[in-house]
Ligand SMILES: Nc1ncnc2c1ncn2[C@@H]1O[C@H](COP(=O)(O)OP(=O)(O)OP(=O)(O)O)[C@@H](O)[C@H]1O
């Protein structure tokens with residue numbers, strides 16, 4: 044486990060310091076610092092290409108060409124930006140892939156039901172629609188019961204209703220499991236709705252941090268919600284007055 | 289084959305054009321009346337000839353032409369016997385038992401050479417595909433040997449292995465090993481690194497990654513290799529049996545040549561063709577079974 048022995052008081056689920064990752068001499072992540080407490084839900088915003096997915100891959104332990112320290116728990120699960128299902132395995136086998144022991148089909152059935160894919164459990168991944176594949180990928184991450192859940196825009200290809208359901212599901216898994224979550228998203232509303240803390244990434248580091256202290260379940264109609272949303276949008280460089288018209 | 293990966297991005301412009309034409313009151317300068325064309329359902333494109341009829345038409349036409357040429361005397365029987373004559377000779381060869389015996393011998397040789405070559409080729413490809421050190425040690429020698437024409441090794445093999453079954457099996461094995469090696473190796477190295485990464489993130493061990501990600505990903509390539517290997521196996525068989533043999537289809541052909549029996553030679557060639565067709569059918573079935581996860585472009 045990645046608890047830092049020098050700081051027995053504040054345990055961390057993620058501890059990143061002085062992290063730098065460069066592609067061909069261009070630092071995409073530049074001296075980044077990030078702490079996530081156990082059980083904390085953190086949302087990560089930022090312009091396209093600012094390095095969010097790169098950060099996620101590093102935290103998942105998949106990219107080791109880094110400088111600096113990055114401490115993460117051993118049990119992690121990732122839902123990638125692209126579904127990345129094994130095309131030669133049926134959906135339910137994809138979900139169970141890599142689980143310890145010999146998990147039963149019912150386990151996959153349950154979690155696929157939760158993401159609304161119960162009827163496509165025996166399908167080949169290449170026959171799934173974009174959103175279905177994304178939900179299968181989400182189910183594959185959720186079934187792992189991790190200590191750190193890394194989600195890279197998991198709701199990108201979903202319609203409004205399915206999206207709300209999936210968001211609720213992630214919220215439930217988070218509360219039941221008590222795992223730390225890092226959710227990359229482009230949707231400020233979604234970030235404010237789900238997260239304890241919203242980070243804005245820019246220039247290779249965390250440029251802005253916003254704590255969200257609203258009670259759950261949160262409503263979009265709450266004026267404080269709107270204020271937080273507007274503040275974050277401003278941080279992202281969106282002119283809220285123009286957007287409102 | 290990768291056409292199935294094309295992103296479904298094309299419909300969007302059509303939809304926007306349609307919705308535009310439905311709102312004639314829109315302020316923008318309209319595109320004018322659109323020239324609509326019907327989307328014809330695939331099954332209603334006129335009368336369709338059954339697949340098997342279409343597939344057998346070519347050979348039958350060829351056969352008919354051959355018969356006509358023979359009957360009119362353009363093709364004399366010492367150049368090429370007529371189809372009717374060949375059918376007769378074929379039947380005689382089958383009923384006196386010489387053709388089935390020869391086929392059995394030849395099939396056994398191909399099978400053992402194919403099996404050995406596949407095992408060796410796959411084994412080498414796994415070593416050099418999965419491990420970088422294996423690549424450094426194995427790949428260069430194999431690539432070097434590959435360019436040696438294996439048929440040229442027949443004299444050497446006869447010196448080494450004598451004149452029994454061994455040199456024939458060896459020559460087929462050698463011919464089969466390289467296409468299997470090349471395709472399995474390329475298949476392994478062509479596996480999508482994103483999928484390997486995903487497997488890693490799911491906590492798969494090295495062996496688990498190999499079993500669940502790398503090998504299934506290399507399977508399409510491996511089957512292509514098997515197809516090539518089958519073609520080469522028959523070729524190698526013909527060479528091996530004609531240089532030095534006392535049984536098998538090739539031996540039958542050499543005998544027929546000495547007696548100027550073009551009819552027997554043609555029967556043997558037809559047998560080769562049918563065995564090749566049969567082998568191809570086996571690989572096709574194997575592909576359908578093992579690659580059913582892959583929707584591919586099937587032609588229009
Ligand atoms: N393997 C690579 N080689 C070179 N450059 C890379 C590589 N991977 C990512 N990059 C670059 O690093 C930058 C950050 O990429 P990343 O995928 O982290 O962006 P992102 O913040 O996730 O963007 P998006 O919101 O569009 O997904 C981009 O400019 C990208 O082009």
Ligand SMILES: [Mg+2]
Nearest residue numbers: 095096124195
């Ligand atoms: Mg990304």
